[in-house]
Amino acid sequence: xxxxxxxxxxxxxxxxxxxxxxxxxxxxxxxxxxxxxxxxxxxxxxxxxxxxxxxxxxxxxxxxxxxxxxxxxxxxxxxxxxxxxxxxxxxxxxxxxxxxxxxxxxxxxxxxxxxxxxxxxxxxxxxxxxxxxxxxxxxxxxxxxxxxxxxxxxxxxxxxxxxxxxxxxxxxxxxxxxxxxxxxxxxxxxxxxxxxxxxxxxxxxxxxxxxxxxxxxxxxxxxxxxxxxxxxx
Amino acid sequence: xxxxxxxxxxxxxxxxxxxxxxxxxxxxxxxxxxxxxxxxxxxxxxxxxxxxxxxxxxxxxxxxxxxxxxxxxxxxxxxxxxxxxxxxxxxxxxxxxxxxxxxxxxxxxxxxxxxxxxxxxxxxxxxxxxxxxxxxxxxxxxxxxxxxxxxxxxxxxxxxxxxxxxxxxxxxxxxxxxxxxxxxxxxxxxxxxxxxxxxxxxxxxxxxxxxxxxxxxxxxxxxxxxxxxxxxx
DNA sequence: GCTTAAATTTAACGCATTTTTAACGACAGC
DNA sequence: GCTGTCGTTAAAAATGCGTTAAATTTAAGC
Numbered sequence: 001x002x003x004x005x006x007x008x009x010x011x012x013x014x015x016x017x018x019x020x021x022x023x024x025x026x027x028x029x030x031x032x033x034x035x036x037x038x039x040x041x042x043x044x045x046x047x048x049x050x051x052x053x054x055x056x057x058x059x060x061x062x063x064x065x066x067x068x069x070x071x072x073x074x075x076x077x078x079x080x081x082x083x084x085x086x087x088x089x090x091x092x093x094x095x096x097x098x099x100x101x102x103x104x105x106x107x108x109x110x111x112x113x114x115x116x117x118x119x120x121x122x123x124x125x126x127x128x129x130x131x132x133x134x135x136x137x138x139x140x141x142x143x144x145x146x147x148x149x150x151x152x153x154x155x156x157x158x159x160x161x162x163x164x165x166x167x168x169x170x171x172x173x174x175x176x177x178x179x180x181x182x183x184x185x186x187x188x189x190x191x192x193x194x195x196x197x198x199x200x201x202x203x204x205x206x207x208x209x210x211x212x213x214x215x216x217x218x219x220x221x222x223x224x225x226x227x228x229x230x231x232x233x
Numbered sequence: 234x235x236x237x238x239x240x241x242x243x244x245x246x247x248x249x250x251x252x253x254x255x256x257x258x259x260x261x262x263x264x265x266x267x268x269x270x271x272x273x274x275x276x277x278x279x280x281x282x283x284x285x286x287x288x289x290x291x292x293x294x295x296x297x298x299x300x301x302x303x304x305x306x307x308x309x310x311x312x313x314x315x316x317x318x319x320x321x322x323x324x325x326x327x328x329x330x331x332x333x334x335x336x337x338x339x340x341x342x343x344x345x346x347x348x349x350x351x352x353x354x355x356x357x358x359x360x361x362x363x364x365x366x367x368x369x370x371x372x373x374x375x376x377x378x379x380x381x382x383x384x385x386x387x388x389x390x391x392x393x394x395x396x397x398x399x400x401x402x403x404x405x406x407x408x409x410x411x412x413x414x415x416x417x418x419x420x421x422x423x424x425x426x427x428x429x430x431x432x433x434x435x436x437x438x439x440x441x442x443x444x445x446x447x448x449x450x451x452x453x454x455x456x457x458x459x460x461x462x463x464x465x466x
Numbered sequence: 467g468c469t470t471a472a473a474t475t476t477a478a479c480g481c482a483t484t485t486t487t488a489a490c491g492a493c494a495g496c
Numbered sequence: 497g498c499t500g501t502c503g504t505t506a507a508a509a510a511t512g513c514g515t516t517a518a519a520t521t522t523a524a525g526c
Contacts, residue, residue, distance in 0.1 A: 075352075085338040092344040097352055098331070105318040111325040119308075119330055119353050153473055170373045189512085191475075197515060198473095207514060215513075217483080218387050219374055386484055422501090424486080430504060431484095440503060448502075450494095 002028045003117060004045060004124075008038035008064065009053035009079070018051065021106045027113075035059035039067055043139045046124040047074065049116060051109075054080035054091075062094060069095040069179065070158045071138040073165065074124065075116040079104070093183035129164045131225035134203070134212060136164045145203055155180055156199045159192075163213065167227040172220040196221065234371045234394065235261045236350060237278060237357075241271035241297065242286035242312070251284065254339045260346075268292035272300055279357040280307070282350060284342075287313035287324075295327060302328040307357070308349040312337070362397045364458035367436070367445060369397045378436055388413055389432045392425075396446065400460040405453040429454065 005027050009015050015031050022029045030045050032038035035056045042050065050068065054061035061078065068076060075097045080087065083101045091099055097120060098112050129136040135144040141157050143150045152160065158180045163171055177186050185191060196213065199205075205212045214224045238260050242248050248264050255262045263278050265271035268289045275283065283301065287294035294311065301309060311329045313320065321332050330353060331345050361370040368377040374390050376383045385393065391413045396404055410419050418424060429446065432438075438445045447457045 085341050089340050089344040092341075092348050097348060107322050108318050111322040115325050115330060121354055155474075190477090193513060194475085194515085196513090200514095216373075217512075388485075423488090426502065427486085427504080429502095433503095450501075 002026065003049070004028045004030060004047040005113070006038065006041055006045065006047040006050045007031045008035065008050065008056070010034060010055070010057050011053075014053075017106075018109075021110060025110055033057075035061070035064040038064060042068065042072070042074070048122065048124055049113060050074055050076045051113070052076055052078050052096075054078060054082075054087075062090070065091065065094055065096060066182075070154060071141060071161050074122055075120045077109075077112060077116060093178070095179070129167075130228045131164070131167060131212075131223070132228060134164075134225050136160060143203075150202055152199070152202060155195055156202065159195055159199055160203075163221060163223040167223050167225065170216050170220055170222045174220075176220065235259060236282070237261045237263060237280040238346070239271065239274055239278065239280040239283045240264045241268065241283065241289070243267060243288070243290050244286075247286075250339075251342075254343060258343055266290075268294070268297040271297060275301065275305070275307070281355065281357050282346060283307055283309045284346070285309055285311050285329075287311060287315075287320075295324070298324070298327055298329060306355055308353045308355055310342075310345060310349060362400075363461045364397070364400060364445075364456070365461060367397075367458050369393060376436075383435055385432070385435060388428055389435065392428055392432055393436075396454060396456040400456050400458065403449050403453055403455045407453075409453065 005022055007015055007018050007022075007029055009018070009031075010033050012033070015033070019029045019031065030041055030047060032041050035058050038050075038052070041047075052061060052064060056064065061080070065076060065078070068074065076095065077098045077100065078091050078096045079100055079102060080091075081102045088099050097116055100109060100112060127137075127139070129138070133146050137143070138161060141152070141154075143152055143157065143160065159176060162176055162179050173189055173192055174186050177188060177192060180195075181188065181191055196215075197207075200207060200210075200213055203212050207215065210224055212223060212225050214222045216222055238255055240248055240251050240255075240262055242251070242264075243266050245266070248266070252262045252264065263274055263280060265274050268291050271283075271285070274280075285294060285297060285301075289297065294313070298309060298311070301307065308330045309328065310331045310333065311324050312333050312335060313324075314335045316334045324332055330349055333342060333345065361368055361372075366379050370376070371394060374385070374387075376385055376390065376393065392409060395409055395412050406422055406425055407419050410421060410425060413428075414421065414424060429448075430440075433440060433443075433446060436445050440448065443457055445456060445458050447455050449455055
């Protein structure tokens, strides 16, 4: 199966240049000329990797990255014109998997893409993640409990998503904090505490007798519901 | 538990510089000044990540990388002085997970290390340490006695972990005190006494006829259970 | 652009657990 | 019998988690 790469870049020339290179390497490419279309394509097309240009005409590149990370762990390689260390650090901590400065060589770009596809375990289109009494749909950001649809906010969904990705596995607080609020809030556990409370309330879960989200004191949280389909098998 | 980083670099200054930075970030670092020693340390110490300098005095950096990849999927970040695309491509295709050119910024180095540790699934040791009737799982801070899960607090776990790391070996009180409470409490043996009592109670152990933790009067403690798997073989 | 609703961030409090401190008994060496 | 070490217990202090509600920011509707 050919791997699909989503290119989000406003410069038509660069897109064309990348498409040709990717095709030559045996990849299939889909393209978006701005952030909003990129996010839409991501959900429609289920690519295996995203190449994201920071300088987009409509929305900030950081924003796109954050949106992607709300509901997906797809490998993201960021391109940018500026070679500032602070920018790099911010992006990598914000969830980017790699970073390349313009102008770059095609061969390095291809090599780095190969590395990401080789090293990062990512299964596209988890479609729905189905658990005993709980369904999580990352594409539409919808959740069902015992068949009834539940409305979650963005952050509530992100939290549930990150737990649902590793059913039964303990996810550390730091991991969740960094994933949802970014590295600058890696220590602010009170954020997590109130979000957990809200999420539990909407899921009709009880902290003392958890059906879905169990607390591992001092460490983090864990989704206890049995995985029936999707998630990390 | 602290993640271990193996530094393979011949320049003492750079090693020192990295060690200081890594320690500040909460990582533990071990160092080798050439390739052969690096490969030896890799097997002995089970680090979580390798930072490899290409220009080594004894053997080629490529060779070291190939040797590592013969038997391990550990994340490897390569450092080099030359910024040639062909070199980068060759390294990345040869199994390196990331690449950084000298001179580099510490913050970028740290950021890239964090990304590798975050994104690449790699289990250094077997994961848990198994003894006769006792299982210690450092990753999730869980402990089992005779198959039954036991709830330990952070400090209790840290204590047991440091003993389990060296099964059968005497661990001095100072060593434990420094590891758990820090150097400022290296003399406060009463801390250790009550923590030992609590831990023994939870493990159902008896100080007078120790099944797990034996006292070595005047010196320290020792885990007496037989190691079946994991730990320092 | 204004109004209203929703979501997010702060702040505060109760409760349970953990950690620290202190006190006491058992035992061994001198 | 004194002294020092270890183990145990209990209390006091500190910390961590869950919860609620108010304040602030952000998004939505008109």
